[in-house]
Amino acid sequence: MSSYNNEQIQQYLTNNQNKARLLVSCSDQPGIVSAISTFLFEQGANIVESSQYTTDPSEGTFFLRIVFESPGMKEKEEEIREAFNDIGEQFSMKWKLTFLSNLKKTAIFASKEVHCLRELLYQWESGDLMTDIALVISNHETGREIVESFGIPFYYIPANKDIRKEVEAEQLKLLEEYEVDVIVLARYMQILTPDFVAAHPSKIINIHHSFLPAFIGASPHKRAYERGVKLIGATSHYVTDDLDEGPIIEQDVIRVDHRNGVRDLKKKGRLIERSVLTRAVKWDIEDRVIVHENKTIVF
Amino acid sequence: MSSYNNEQIQQYLTNNQNKARLLVSCSDQPGIVSAISTFLFEQGANIVESSQYTTDPSEGTFFLRIVFESPGMKEKEEEIREAFNDIGEQFSMKWKLTFLSNLKKTAIFASKEVHCLRELLYQWESGDLMTDIALVISNHETGREIVESFGIPFYYIPANKDIRKEVEAEQLKLLEEYEVDVIVLARYMQILTPDFVAAHPSKIINIHHSFLPAFIGASPHKRAYERGVKLIGATSHYVTDDLDEGPIIEQDVIRVDHRNGVRDLKKKGRLIERSVLTRAVKWDIEDRVIVHENKTIVF
Amino acid sequence: MSSYNNEQIQQYLTNNQNKARLLVSCSDQPGIVSAISTFLFEQGANIVESSQYTTDPSEGTFFLRIVFESPGMKEKEEEIREAFNDIGEQFSMKWKLTFLSNLKKTAIFASKEVHCLRELLYQWESGDLMTDIALVISNHETGREIVESFGIPFYYIPANKDIRKEVEAEQLKLLEEYEVDVIVLARYMQILTPDFVAAHPSKIINIHHSFLPAFIGASPHKRAYERGVKLIGATSHYVTDDLDEGPIIEQDVIRVDHRNGVRDLKKKGRLIERSVLTRAVKWDIEDRVIVHENKTIVF
Amino acid sequence: MSSYNNEQIQQYLTNNQNKARLLVSCSDQPGIVSAISTFLFEQGANIVESSQYTTDPSEGTFFLRIVFESPGMKEKEEEIREAFNDIGEQFSMKWKLTFLSNLKKTAIFASKEVHCLRELLYQWESGDLMTDIALVISNHETGREIVESFGIPFYYIPANKDIRKEVEAEQLKLLEEYEVDVIVLARYMQILTPDFVAAHPSKIINIHHSFLPAFIGASPHKRAYERGVKLIGATSHYVTDDLDEGPIIEQDVIRVDHRNGVRDLKKKGRLIERSVLTRAVKWDIEDRVIVHENKTIVF
Known part of the structure; x- marks a missing residue:
C-alpha cells in the first residue's frame, strides 16, 4: 500500500x-x-x-x-x-x-485538468495530508504518470453522461475493494447520480471554480469575465443532490483586473482551486468539519 | 465652501x-x-x-x-x-x-447606517479624497452632527418609495445648485428612478453589501448566513437601470466562520463596505475608471 | 459614566x-x-x-x-x-x-495622529468594543472634540522626554481615580518609563507602525520606503521594557508599490494600524489573549 | 531543446x-x-x-x-x-x-527542498512562464526525476563553502554553454561569491524565506517562531553582494498562530515561497522589472 x-x-x-x-x-x-x-x-x-x-x-x-x-x-x-x-x-x-493510527483511505476522482490532483499528491508527499491515498480514478489518462510515480494505483474509466450508471458501478466496486472513507472530486467535471451521492453522505468533497453562490453551474470563469468582477473565487463543499448547493467547507478569492481574459481567469483560478480544495480535504481528514443543516462547523 | x-x-x-x-x-x-x-x-x-x-x-x-x-x-x-x-x-x-486645479464636486447620499459616510469624510479630511464634498443628503438625521462638524451642508429629505418622484425633484434641485459632478450612495438604501439614473450616466457610485453577483437584492447578509459562506463581500459599482447589475469598480471580501450570526456578518461587512466604497470613489475622482460595455478599466 | x-x-x-x-x-x-x-x-x-x-x-x-x-x-x-x-x-x-456584567475600564493614550483613537471610539460606539472607555489622555488637543462628542472625559497632559516622570505621575493619578484595567497606546508616540511599564504587566497595548521585527524603532515608514519593500505592516503588542519587543497580539500588512512615497506609506499604514490595534484591544477585552514567554496565545 | x-x-x-x-x-x-x-x-x-x-x-x-x-x-x-x-x-x-520570438533562457539552481523548483516547472508547463528552462543545476539529486520528466537537463554538482570557487567554475561553464539569461535560485541555500554575483547584475533572482528585512540570514522560521509573529513571509529579490539586501521584486505573507511550531511555519512558508518566487520570475521574464537605486519598479 x-x-x-x-x-x-x-x-x-x-x-x-x-x-x-x-x-x-x-x-x-x-x-x-x-x-x-x-x-x-x-x-x-x-x-x-x-x-x-x-x-x-x-x-x-x-x-x-x-x-x-x-x-x-x-x-x-x-x-x-x-x-x-x-x-x-x-x-x-x-x-x-x-x-490516529487508523489512517483514513481516500480516493481521488480526476479528469483532464490535473492541477488539483497534483497539489493533493504534493501535499500528501510533504506530510500535510495524513491519509492513505488508496487510488485515483480518472476519465482521462493525463494524470497517470504523476500518480504512478508515487506508487498509487491509477484507474482509467472513461465517463460521459450516457454511461453514468455503468461507470459508477465500476467506481463503486473499486471504492469497496479499497475500503475508501473519503472521495475527493479534484476537478472531476462529471455529475454523479443521486444514488451515488446518497450512498456517501458528507463523504464526497468537490471543488467548484467560483465563489459560490455566484456562478453556480457551468463556465463560471466565462461568466465572471462577462460580469466584470474584480475577484474570482473557488469553493470546496460536500456534494449533495443539489448541484453546487452542498455545505461549504472553504472558500477563497484572487484579484483579477480588466487586462485578464477568460484564459487568465482560468489560470489564476487554478492557483486558488488547488489550495482551497487541499485545505478542505485536510480539515475533513483531521475530523475538523461537522455538517449541520447544510452548513459546516470547522474547528 | x-x-x-x-x-x-x-x-x-x-x-x-x-x-x-x-x-x-x-x-x-x-x-x-x-x-x-x-x-x-x-x-x-x-x-x-x-x-x-x-x-x-x-x-x-x-x-x-x-x-x-x-x-x-x-x-x-x-x-x-x-x-x-x-x-x-x-x-x-x-x-x-x-x-487638477478644478476640484470635482461630490454629493453623498446617506441614510441611517453612517459607517460609509463617516469613512468618506475621514479620508477626505486626511487628504485622501481630493474632491469638494459639496453636500450630504440623507433620509435620516443620524449623520447631521458629523457632517456639519466638517462645515459641510447637510440636507434631511425624508424618502420612501411612495414619494420617490418628489424626493428626487428636491435632490435634483440641490445637485444643480451645487453643480455636483459625482453622486455617492453611501448605503443610501433607496432605489432611484430610471429617469434619475439616466440623467447621471457613470456618475452615481453605489456600495452593495455582498460579493456581486452573489446575493443581488435585499438582505444579502441574511442570505449569506443561510448559505453558510466562509467569506462575505462588498461591491462598489456605477448605478444603472438594472439593480446591482452596473459596471463593477471594486470588490473585496472578509473571512467569517460558523460562530458568526447575521449580526456579526453585518459588523464585519461594514469594515469592507467602507474601504471598498472609498477606494472606488477615490479612483473615480482621480479619473482612473473608464466604463466599457458594462465593465470598468481601472488604471 | x-x-x-x-x-x-x-x-x-x-x-x-x-x-x-x-x-x-x-x-x-x-x-x-x-x-x-x-x-x-x-x-x-x-x-x-x-x-x-x-x-x-x-x-x-x-x-x-x-x-x-x-x-x-x-x-x-x-x-x-x-x-x-x-x-x-x-x-x-x-x-x-x-x-461579563463587570465591564473593564479602558484608558486611551493618544497624541496628534488620531486615526487609531477615532477607530476605537467608532467601534466602541458600534458595539464592537465591550468596554467602558473611562478617559482619554493626550499630549495634544487634537482629539478633544471627537472624544468629548461621545461624552468621554479628555485630559490634555503635555509630554516630552524631559518631564516624563511628572507626566506619568499625573497619568497614574487619573488611572487610579478611574480604576482603569487596560491602557491602550493609540499612536501615543511617547516612551514610558520602566516603572510605569512594570506597574502594568500585560496591561498596556501598543500599536507599532511596522511589521515587527522589521523596522523596530523610529521612522519605520521612511525606512520601509528606502528598503523598497512591497508590503508594509502594523503590529499590536503588549508593552514591556524592551522597546517594540513585547508579546505580539496581532499583525497585518498592506500592499505598496514603486509609485508610493513615504507620505503614501503613512496613509496606507494608517488603514491597517487602526484595524490591527482595534482587533488586539477587542481580543484583550474579551479575555482571548494569554501571555506566555513573550508570546501570546489568542483564543 | x-x-x-x-x-x-x-x-x-x-x-x-x-x-x-x-x-x-x-x-x-x-x-x-x-x-x-x-x-x-x-x-x-x-x-x-x-x-x-x-x-x-x-x-x-x-x-x-x-x-x-x-x-x-x-x-x-x-x-x-x-x-x-x-x-x-x-x-x-x-x-x-x-x-517576443526570442525566448529568454533560464537556469534554475536547486537543492534538497524542491517545492520552488517544482512550482516553476509546473507553471512553465502550464504556459505561465514563457521562458526556455535551459537546465537545472542542483547540489542534491532530489529533483532529478521531476526535472528529467520534463525533458530538461539536470546537472548534479555537489557544493559547499569550501569548494565554492570550483563549483562556480563548473556552473559558469554550463551557463555559458546554454547561453543563459536569467538565473533563479529556487531555495539553493548556497552563498555565491562576489565575483559570480558581479558577473550577473540584476540577473540572479533569489527567494528568501522571511518578510525581509525581518529575519535576514539563517533560520528565519525558527526566529519567527521565537519572536511569536502572527504572519510569516517570503521575499524574492535580485542577488547583490550584500546578503538578503538586494532589490526586492515581490513579497507576501501567510497567517500563523500560537499552535504552529517551527515545522508548521516551514510548511506554511513553502506555500508562499513558491508563489512569490514564481511571480518574481514571471515578471522578470516579461521585462516588467526595472532596478533603480536598490529598489524595483514593477510594471
Whole structure:
C-alpha cells in the first residue's frame, strides 16, 4: 500500500499511536463536557486539544472536537469505544471516535485538468495530508504518470453522461475493494447520480471554480469575465443532490483586473482551486468539519 | 465652501495647479499615442504618468490615461482644450480633460447606517479624497452632527418609495445648485428612478453589501448566513437601470466562520463596505475608471 | 459614566448578566478539564464556548478559555469565585474569572495622529468594543472634540522626554481615580518609563507602525520606503521594557508599490494600524489573549 | 531543446512573432514619449500596452515599458534596433528591446527542498512562464526525476563553502554553454561569491524565506517562531553582494498562530515561497522589472 512508503506518514503513525479524536454533536444540555472529560480522565487520557461550539446555549446544538492521548491506547481501542457508548446514549449524541493510527483511505476522482490532483499528491508527499491515498480514478489518462510515480494505483474509466450508471458501478466496486472513507472530486467535471451521492453522505468533497453562490453551474470563469468582477473565487463543499448547493467547507478569492481574459481567469483560478480544495480535504481528514443543516462547523 | 477650509486640499491645489489629466477611449489604430504625446510636447507639457490598455490591438478599443504638467497651465486651459479637439476628432475619440486645479464636486447620499459616510469624510479630511464634498443628503438625521462638524451642508429629505418622484425633484434641485459632478450612495438604501439614473450616466457610485453577483437584492447578509459562506463581500459599482447589475469598480471580501450570526456578518461587512466604497470613489475622482460595455478599466 | 449611555453596551450587559469567562494556565496534567467542567456542572452552569491549547501534552503548559452561563449568576459571584479557588490551588493555576456584567475600564493614550483613537471610539460606539472607555489622555488637543462628542472625559497632559516622570505621575493619578484595567497606546508616540511599564504587566497595548521585527524603532515608514519593500505592516503588542519587543497580539500588512512615497506609506499604514490595534484591544477585552514567554496565545 | 516541446510555448511563439517589448530608463525631460511613439508609428508598429513612471517629473528618472506589434517584425529586427539607437543616444537612455520570438533562457539552481523548483516547472508547463528552462543545476539529486520528466537537463554538482570557487567554475561553464539569461535560485541555500554575483547584475533572482528585512540570514522560521509573529513571509529579490539586501521584486505573507511550531511555519512558508518566487520570475521574464537605486519598479 502506497502510504506505507511515505516516510512522513510513517513517522506520523509512530508519533501518534496513542492518540484519538472524538467528534460530538447533540442537543445542548448541562453536563456534557463534564461527563466526557471525566470519562477521559478515568481512562487515563490527557486532553491535547479541544474546541467547542454551541449554536444557542441550553436550547441549541452542541458540537465538540477533542484530541486526547493515553498510553497503550492501541490495545484498548474497543474498550474505550464501548465505554463511551454509554455516554453517547445518555446524551443522544452523534459521535465519531477516530484512532490516529487508523489512517483514513481516500480516493481521488480526476479528469483532464490535473492541477488539483497534483497539489493533493504534493501535499500528501510533504506530510500535510495524513491519509492513505488508496487510488485515483480518472476519465482521462493525463494524470497517470504523476500518480504512478508515487506508487498509487491509477484507474482509467472513461465517463460521459450516457454511461453514468455503468461507470459508477465500476467506481463503486473499486471504492469497496479499497475500503475508501473519503472521495475527493479534484476537478472531476462529471455529475454523479443521486444514488451515488446518497450512498456517501458528507463523504464526497468537490471543488467548484467560483465563489459560490455566484456562478453556480457551468463556465463560471466565462461568466465572471462577462460580469466584470474584480475577484474570482473557488469553493470546496460536500456534494449533495443539489448541484453546487452542498455545505461549504472553504472558500477563497484572487484579484483579477480588466487586462485578464477568460484564459487568465482560468489560470489564476487554478492557483486558488488547488489550495482551497487541499485545505478542505485536510480539515475533513483531521475530523475538523461537522455538517449541520447544510452548513459546516470547522474547528 | 467647505473644501477650501481643508488644509490638505489647499496644499494639493497649490502643488498641482499646473497639472492635468487626459482620459481617452477610441477604436484602436496606429499613431494615437504618437499624436497625443507629440501634441503634449508641442504644448511644452511633461508626461508625469501614463497607462494604456487595448482590448484587442488594431481591432479593439484603445484606452489611455495620461497625467501631464506644463508651466503656466492655468492660463492656457481653453487653448489646450481647443487644440486637443482636433486630435479628438481625427481619431473619433471620447475624451475628458481635467485640470487638477478644478476640484470635482461630490454629493453623498446617506441614510441611517453612517459607517460609509463617516469613512468618506475621514479620508477626505486626511487628504485622501481630493474632491469638494459639496453636500450630504440623507433620509435620516443620524449623520447631521458629523457632517456639519466638517462645515459641510447637510440636507434631511425624508424618502420612501411612495414619494420617490418628489424626493428626487428636491435632490435634483440641490445637485444643480451645487453643480455636483459625482453622486455617492453611501448605503443610501433607496432605489432611484430610471429617469434619475439616466440623467447621471457613470456618475452615481453605489456600495452593495455582498460579493456581486452573489446575493443581488435585499438582505444579502441574511442570505449569506443561510448559505453558510466562509467569506462575505462588498461591491462598489456605477448605478444603472438594472439593480446591482452596473459596471463593477471594486470588490473585496472578509473571512467569517460558523460562530458568526447575521449580526456579526453585518459588523464585519461594514469594515469592507467602507474601504471598498472609498477606494472606488477615490479612483473615480482621480479619473482612473473608464466604463466599457458594462465593465470598468481601472488604471 | 460614558459607557452607560452607549445603547449597544447597555443591551450587551442586559443580555449577558448571567455569563462569565474563565481564563486558566498551569502545568499540564490529567484531570484539569474534568475538574473544571464538573465544578461548572455542579454550579448549574452551561458551557457556551471553550478553547483549549497545550504546548506539549503532559509536560508543557495548559491553557483554557471557557465562557459559561448560569441563571442568577449575578448573586453568587463571590461564591463561585471562592469555590473555584480550591481547584486553582489543587492544580497550581494562574486563573482569571470575569463576570461579563463587570465591564473593564479602558484608558486611551493618544497624541496628534488620531486615526487609531477615532477607530476605537467608532467601534466602541458600534458595539464592537465591550468596554467602558473611562478617559482619554493626550499630549495634544487634537482629539478633544471627537472624544468629548461621545461624552468621554479628555485630559490634555503635555509630554516630552524631559518631564516624563511628572507626566506619568499625573497619568497614574487619573488611572487610579478611574480604576482603569487596560491602557491602550493609540499612536501615543511617547516612551514610558520602566516603572510605569512594570506597574502594568500585560496591561498596556501598543500599536507599532511596522511589521515587527522589521523596522523596530523610529521612522519605520521612511525606512520601509528606502528598503523598497512591497508590503508594509502594523503590529499590536503588549508593552514591556524592551522597546517594540513585547508579546505580539496581532499583525497585518498592506500592499505598496514603486509609485508610493513615504507620505503614501503613512496613509496606507494608517488603514491597517487602526484595524490591527482595534482587533488586539477587542481580543484583550474579551479575555482571548494569554501571555506566555513573550508570546501570546489568542483564543 | 526542452521548451520547444512545450505546446503552450509553441503556441505563444506563433501568436507573438510580430511583437516586441521596449524597456527604457533615463533622466526625465520633455519629448521622450513623443519621440518613442512617433518612431514606432513610423515603423508601422501598433502599441499594445504601455506603462510609464517618473520619480520626479522634469528632474527625476523616467521609466517606460511598451509592448508593440508590427507585421513582418521578424524580418526587420536589426533595422528596428539600429534605428532606435539614435533615440537612445539622443536621450542618454538605458534601453532594452526584446523580440517576443526570442525566448529568454533560464537556469534554475536547486537543492534538497524542491517545492520552488517544482512550482516553476509546473507553471512553465502550464504556459505561465514563457521562458526556455535551459537546465537545472542542483547540489542534491532530489529533483532529478521531476526535472528529467520534463525533458530538461539536470546537472548534479555537489557544493559547499569550501569548494565554492570550483563549483562556480563548473556552473559558469554550463551557463555559458546554454547561453543563459536569467538565473533563479529556487531555495539553493548556497552563498555565491562576489565575483559570480558581479558577473550577473540584476540577473540572479533569489527567494528568501522571511518578510525581509525581518529575519535576514539563517533560520528565519525558527526566529519567527521565537519572536511569536502572527504572519510569516517570503521575499524574492535580485542577488547583490550584500546578503538578503538586494532589490526586492515581490513579497507576501501567510497567517500563523500560537499552535504552529517551527515545522508548521516551514510548511506554511513553502506555500508562499513558491508563489512569490514564481511571480518574481514571471515578471522578470516579461521585462516588467526595472532596478533603480536598490529598489524595483514593477510594471
